[in-house]
Amino acid sequence: MKTRTYLIKEGYNNLRKHGTKTISTIFIICATMLVLGIFIILFQNVNKNVQTVRLEQGLQAFIDDSATQDDVEYMMDEIKQIPGVKDVTYLNKDQAYEDAKEVFSGLDYFLDGIENLQIFPASFVVRFERIEDSETVKSEVEKIDGIYKVKYNETTIQAVIAISKVANVFLLGVGGVLLVVSIFIISNTIKLAVYSNKREIFIMKYIGATNKFIKTPFVIEGALMGLIAALISFVLISLGYVVLYARAPQIQASLGVFGFLPYSNLWHQILGIYIILGLFIGIFGSSISIKKYLKV
Amino acid sequence: MIEFINVSKSYDRGIKALDNVSVRIDKGEFAFLVGPSGSGKSTFLKLMIREETATSGKILIDGKDVGRLKQKDIPYFRRKIGFVFQDFRLLYDRTVEENIVFALRVIEASEKDIRIQLKNVLAMVGLTGKEKFYPNQLSGGEQQRVSLARALATKPPIIIADEPTGNLDPTTADGIFKTLLEINARGTTILVVTHAKDIVDKLNKRVISLDHGRIVKDSQRGGYQI
Ligand SMILES: Nc1ncnc2c1ncn2[C@@H]1O[C@H](COP(=O)(O)OP(=O)(O)OP(=O)(O)O)[C@@H](O)[C@H]1O
Ligand SMILES: [Mg+2]
Numbered sequence: 089m090k091t092r093t094y095l096i097k098e099g100y101n102n103l104r105k106h107g108t109k110t111i112s113t114i115f116i117i118c119a120t121m122l123v124l125g126i127f128i129i130l131f132q133n134v135n136k137n138v139q140t141v142r143l144e145q146g147l148q149a150f151i152d153d154s155a156t157q158d159d160v161e162y163m164m165d166e167i168k169q170i171p172g173v174k175d176v177t178y179l180n181k182d183q184a185y186e187d188a189k190e191v192f193s194g195l196d197y198f199l200d201g202i203e204n205l206q207i208f209p210a211s212f213v214v215r216f217e218r219i220e221d222s223e224t225v226k227s228e229v230e231k232i233d234g235i236y237k238v239k240y241n242e243t244t245i246q247a248v249i250a251i252s253k254v255a256n257v258f259l260l261g262v263g264g265v266l267l268v269v270s271i272f273i274i275s276n277t278i279k280l281a282v283y284s285n286k287r288e289i290f291i292m293k294y295i296g297a298t299n300k301f302i303k304t305p306f307v308i309e310g311a312l313m314g315l316i317a318a319l320i321s322f323v324l325i326s327l328g329y330v331v332l333y334a335r336a337p338q339i340q341a342s343l344g345v346f347g348f349l350p351y352s353n354l355w356h357q358i359l360g361i362y363i364i365l366g367l368f369i370g371i372f373g374s375s376i377s378i379k380k381y382l383k384v
Numbered sequence: 385m386i387e388f389i390n391v392s393k394s395y396d397r398g399i400k401a402l403d404n405v406s407v408r409i410d411k412g413e414f415a416f417l418v419g420p421s422g423s424g425k426s427t428f429l430k431l432m433i434r435e436e437t438a439t440s441g442k443i444l445i446d447g448k449d450v451g452r453l454k455q456k457d458i459p460y461f462r463r464k465i466g467f468v469f470q471d472f473r474l475l476y477d478r479t480v481e482e483n484i485v486f487a488l489r490v491i492e493a494s495e496k497d498i499r500i501q502l503k504n505v506l507a508m509v510g511l512t513g514k515e516k517f518y519p520n521q522l523s524g525g526e527q528q529r530v531s532l533a534r535a536l537a538t539k540p541p542i543i544i545a546d547e548p549t550g551n552l553d554p555t556t557a558d559g560i561f562k563t564l565l566e567i568n569a570r571g572t573t574i575l576v577v578t579h580a581k582d583i584v585d586k587l588n589k590r591v592i593s594l595d596h597g598r599i600v601k602d603s604q605r606g607g608y609q610i
Binding site: 090091094287290291292293294295296297298299301 | 459
């Protein structure tokens with residue numbers, strides 16, 4: 089116990105000894121975490137909205153043109169029997185055309201003339217009891233003969249989904265690069281710490297220090313940097329989100345249906361991920377250097 | 385306590401630092417290891433603590449075959465041997481007390497043992513009252529005493545010293561040897577590498593002479609002779 093306290097203290101002293109280096113290391117880890125935090129926030133919010141829309145509007149199952157009225161009724165019964173289905177509505181070609189018209193409202197001329205082509209297929213609109221049922225219902229509906237395509241009715245937030253997909257790839261890319269950079273920088277910081285403690289390490293070895301005893305302060309130094317960065321990032325991203333959330337009504341107005349999750353639904357996830365990530369970066373980064381430069 | 389059996393050591397570039405050395409030093413003995421520069425004295429000590437590994441032969445210390453120690457047992461084995469360097473190897477950003485406590489931390493001594501041992505070894509080397517001094521505030525002789533106290537703190541049954549008075553003037557060196565004799569009188573086995581001819585002659589202890597990696601002389605009550 090006493091030894092552990094001592095080793096933690098040594099790790100902390102190392103941190104302070106390498107002040108500016110420590111600060112810049114924490115800075116880059118914070119950058120990584122903030123990018124990742126934005127990703128989590130975006131992902132969760134978009135996901136939440138997708139779920140809301142799915143629950144409200146359900147999925148649309150398109151029916152083969154060859155299906156007879158009897159077939160349609162039979163299919164409808166089959167869908168109703170799938171567990172988790174709340175209700176099913178049949179949408180014939182005319183209604184589909186009317187719907188399309190609504191979507192293209194203001195662009196009526198676009199649909200003029202194709203009225204008679206009946207290119208709009210008939211379909212069922214299937215809604216779920218619970219959002220958790222959506223995937224199983226979807227795959228069950230897909231299995232039914234005479235249904236050639238099933239998709240969620242997400243037209244209202246399709247733009248949001250599309251943008252968020254691009255943003256996610258971008259954020260994960262940048263986050264990944266920053267993560268690698270973080271690990272590299274922390275391992276470099278620990279390498280310098282190992283060098284500046286060379287004398288201590290040399291003497292320790294002669295006295296009979298175990299490898300674990302020699303390594304632990306450096307691992308702790310790395311872990312502390314990761315944890316400090318986690319806390320700083322958490323405070324920053326929390327402030328950021330609270331400010332954003334205060335403006336949610338305006339943003340909602342401009343995005344239409346989009347609604348924001350309250351921060352109480354998000355913070356524990358972000359904090360948890362930050363702490364785990366901080367420890368991972370710190371311990372992994374320092375271990376690389378210890379292995380390489382601390383030939384014990 | 386210390387036994388070398390047909391030990392040879394060649395370094396990478398084919399230099400034979402020790403050549404078929406056999407010698408035994410018993411528990412409680414005080415012995416000098418002398419010889420010209422490059423004769424293999426430091427190599428002898430390094431083999432004892434497994435800093436280097438013998439090319440052939442066997443080294444037994446306190447019944448343990450040093451060459452066959454498992455990597456994870458080496459630290460615990462080293463605690464049996466206190467090492468004193470010519471250049472003291474102190475931590476200059478720590479006080480006398482902190483330098484000694486450092487060694488006790490390394491072997492994970494209890495708080496109680498740390499307090500007791502600190503007091504004991506400071507008294508043993510005659511540094512009581514200098515606990516809060518930094519090494520730079522001490523004379524060379526005093527610095528070597530700190531290093532000696534650090535080696536003693538972990539209560540090793542063996543102390544080995546590589547030219548411990550090499551950086552000190554003769555009078556100061558006398559003092560260090562006097563302390564080493566006192567430590568030996570309490571039962572610690574001591575092996576000292578030295579070039580201090582006068583002291584070796586005066587102390588009338590066992591002298592093991594190396595030359596070109598071979599033991600050329602081993603006299604129980606010898607003088608310094610190369
Ligand atoms: N790490 C090493 N690599 C290669 N050769 C070495 C190494 N260490 C020592 N030697 C060689 O081994 C021989 C014995 O060296 P050692 O240091 O044991 O001598 P020594 O008796 O302690 O000398 P000195 O009195 O000058 O300290 C020398 O020829 C030296 O050059
Ligand atoms: Mg030498």
